[in-house]
Amino acid sequence: MEVTVGTAALALALLLLPVLYERSGSFRFFCKMGFYNGWILVLALVAIPLCALRGRDVENMKIIRGLMQHVKHLYGIRMAVRGAQHFPPRQPYVVVSNHQSSLDLLGMMEVLPDRCVPIAKRELLYMGAVGVACWLGGIIFIDRKRTHDAISVMAEAAHTMLSQDVRVWVFPEGTRNHSGSMLPFKRGAFHLAVQAQVPVVPIVISSYQHFYSKQERRFTAGQCVIQVLPPLPTRGLGPADVPALTERVRAAMLEAFEALSA
Numbered sequence: 451m452e453v454t455v456g457t458a459a460l461a462l463a464l465l466l467l468p469v470l471y472e473r474s475g476s477f478r479f480f481c482k483m484g485f486y487n488g489w490i491l492v493l494a495l496v497a498i499p500l501c502a503l504r505g506r507d508v509e510n511m512k513i514i515r516g517l518m519q520h521v522k523h524l525y526g527i528r529m530a531v532r533g534a535q536h537f538p539p540r541q542p543y544v545v546v547s548n549h550q551s552s553l554d555l556l557g558m559m560e561v562l563p564d565r566c567v568p569i570a571k572r573e574l575l576y577m578g579a580v581g582v583a584c585w586l587g588g589i590i591f592i593d594r595k596r597t598h599d600a601i602s603v604m605a606e607a608a609h610t611m612l613s614q615d616v617r618v619w620v621f622p623e624g625t626r627n628h629s630g631s632m633l634p635f636k637r638g639a640f641h642l643a644v645q646a647q648v649p650v651v652p653i654v655i656s657s658y659q660h661f662y663s664k665q666e667r668r669f670t671a672g673q674c675v676i677q678v679l680p681p682l683p684t685r686g687l688g689p690a691d692v693p694a695l696t697e698r699v700r701a702a703m704l705e706a707f708e709a710l711s712a
């Protein structure tokens with residue numbers, strides 16, 4: 451009897467799910483975000499054995515990029531890339547981009563140059579299969595609570611960029627920002643570029659507001675533009691030039707963000 455009541459309750463709940471999905475925007479939002487995270491976890495499980503053949507290697511980012519590129523289609527997100535000709539063809543550089551949400555991974559995978567690794571918070575390393583896949587992809591992890599350690603990791607990255615021909619992708623806001631603008635930039639990315647004497651390539655991802663809002667629990671199909679801006683050289687610059695470089699890049703990115711998102 452108990453089994454029958456339990457089964458009936460489960461069947462009723464399963465029947466109601468599509469109705470709930472249809473009627474409740476919040477429920478749809480949580481389903482979509484849950485699936486996003488879950489699907490990335492599944493993709494990480496696929497990526498791990500493929501990447502493990504090489505061990506920890508930036509070339510594995512090609513596998514991760516390839517596996518991630520269909521995800522935007524699952525959500526009906528169209529992405530237009532502009533200015534890709536601005537990527538310097540044959541030298542290391544530091545990419546800096548705005549950071550609105552974990553959906554930025556989709557834009558990143560759309561334009562991620564070869565031999566380019568993101569700098570990520572250390573916590574990602576502990577996300578099970580995702581952490582393992584990120585580690586195998588050569589992603590550089592920093593502990594944001596330990597400034598001194600983070601700076602050492604970045605100094606090491608400057609060396610690796612030059613010795614191993616690697617590009618680095620940094621979110622200079624340092625955290626996700628849903629405000630519809632850009633937070634003040636932290637200076638680590640710009641110190642890195644100056645230390646390695648390599649250009650900074652700013653990338654702006656337009657606002658998601660018209661199709662995605664965490665506050666409003668809204669997630670529909672939509673489109674966004676990924677604009678690669680002209681690189682800024684750092685040759686001849688020193689640590690004293692970092693604040694001005696940071697502000698110059700942020701101003702250019704904010705202008706592009708507002709124009710793209712209007």
Ligand SMILES: CCCCC/C=C\C/C=C\CCCCCCCC(=O)SCCNC(=O)CCNC(=O)[C@H](O)C(C)(C)COP(=O)(O)OP(=O)(O)OC[C@H]1O[C@@H](n2cnc3c(N)ncnc32)[C@H](O)[C@@H]1OP(=O)(O)O
Nearest residue numbers: 493494497517570571583597600604624636637638639641
């Ligand atoms: C198919 C399978 C899929 C499986 C995997 C699925 C998905 C994964 C795929 C890809 C993964 C993508 C990765 C996701 C992206 C994750 C993004 C993030 O995690 S964002 C958060 C982490 N990133 C950052 O924080 C970068 C930006 N932060 C900085 O640059 C900071 O400056 C810092 C270096 C972290 C230090 O920050 P802190 O707040 O502690 O200090 P300050 O910024 O105030 O700096 C203090 C002081 O030091 C100077 N400084 C900073 N950096 C340097 C340096 N490198 N060298 C010298 N000096 C430095 C800085 O200028 C300050 O001094 P002053 O005030 O005098 O200017």
Ligand SMILES: CCCCCCCC/C=C\CCCCCCCC(=O)OC[C@@H](O)COP(=O)(O)O
Nearest residue numbers: 487490491551552571576577578580624625626
């Ligand atoms: C054994 C533990 C198992 C844990 C399993 C966890 C499963 C999680 C599965 C998928 C998560 C996909 C996450 C993709 C990476 C998102 C990158 C990102 O956007 O990171 C945020 C970071 O930039 C800033 O962090 P905060 O805004 O400061 O916060």
